[in-house]
Amino acid sequence: MKVYAFVPAKGSSERIQNKNMRFLEGERLYIKALKTLLQCTEIDRVFLDSESQEMYQHADYLPITFLQRDPALATNKTDGHQMFMNEVNSYPDADIYVQLLCTSPFIKPQTIDEAIRKLKNDASYDSAILMKKDKYYFWKDGQPEYDPNHIPNSKDLPDTVSESMGLYIVKKGAAFATQKRYGTRPWMIFGDPQELVDVNNEEDLRFAEVYAKGIKRQESEYLRLVRSFITSPALSDLLDDMFLEKGEPCGAVLSNWVCNLPGSTALGRANTLRLRALEEGEDFHGIYDALESYAGISDNDIIVVENEINDFAYFGDLNATLALRSGASAAVIDGATRDPKQTRFLNFPVFAKKYNAQDVRRRATLDYINKPVTIGGITVTPGDLIFIDECSLVVIFQKYESEVMKRCIQTLATEKNIVNEIINKYHIKDIIDNNGAF
Structure with missing residues (x-):
């Protein structure tokens, strides 16, 4: 029917x-x-x-x-x-x-x-x-x-x-x-x-x-706990395995990020925003419409920004202050950012490709908020789970997030057992037989 x-x-x-x-x-x-x-x-x-x-x-x-x-x-x-x-x-x-x-x-x-x-x-x-x-x-x-x-x-x-x-x-x-x-x-x-x-x-x-x-808040507390134990390499290996099993990507891994707070990690849902280049004669004040995005940010969200003119900086200390007030846990800028000293003082993690004092103001405007954006050639949809650490950013597609998280927790338990067997001088063959390849 x-x-x-x-x-x-x-x-x-x-x-x-x-x-x-x-x-x-x-x-x-x-x-x-x-x-x-x-x-x-x-x-x-x-x-x-x-x-x-x-x-x-x-x-x-x-x-x-x-x-x-x-x-x-x-x-x-x-x-x-x-x-x-x-x-x-x-x-x-x-x-x-x-x-x-x-x-x-x-x-x-x-x-x-x-x-x-x-x-x-x-x-x-x-x-x-x-x-x-x-x-x-x-x-x-x-x-x-x-x-x-x-x-x-x-x-x-x-x-x-x-x-x-x-x-x-x-x-x-x-x-x-x-x-x-x-x-x-x-x-x-x-x-x-x-x-x-x-x-x-x-x-x-x-x-x-x-x-x-x-x-x-219940979900956020769980994600904040889990982020302390998982890593981008572990998630990357798991996504490779699942791709072979299912014949389609279950997520994606993107590398080469800089962070104002070295060693930071974040695990939350993507809240997206896209900036486009300002057209000739267009009013540059449209960039301030991007501030409307904070009305739609909730606890532990990760702000993910696609910037069409990514050589110029977006997201400095004022945006970081608004993000903190809205409950966001981190920002990911596919391009330049600025004010690292000030955002570091706020203790708000900002992951970006580089730093540049030159701002997007008078060069870019808001395209849209809360719709899919493209980061490093990968589509990030609002609500996708994002994990990022000093190694890589991992996007977990919503269709597979339950399975990915369940298997990730299982991987953590297996790795703990492997470490225990290594310390106890198990033979490599026995470790692999007991736990599988690693």
């Missing part, structure tokens, strides 16, 4: 200005939703449904299709069912349709896949809806609706069930029969509390930001 999934995202909003374009721990809300759908194994095609060409341009590096919405449907007067049926009618060749709202940023790919499989395998259901269930002590007209003299136990209260307003999945036949985003026999998915977060106003967004920071 063919499954199509849509993220509806207007280019404007009322309660939160440009809500869908806002950042949540380094990711725009609608791009986060698109990436959630792209992680699903049961979905065949992912669409961005928007009237905004700008929103598509920010996401055009992803393997998605752009459904250009009629501006007449991009208003609050458009009913959710009407919007959904516009998606179905625009691409009527699927068997199952998914709609994921980007205002529910913590819905898990596993939840979506499970619901799709349920519809594929169980004919008694024609749709699925993410729901929330709770028990409430209701009041009305200033009075409790329960007996105030005998407060009931919460377990004895009736369940209140409502839509989370985050996820809808429906079979094509049910969609056309009801003209709605759910059918007459829905399977109710009761999500985890985090999946029920719904961003409708600034207060909701602030809560989501705090929660997202907590999730990111």
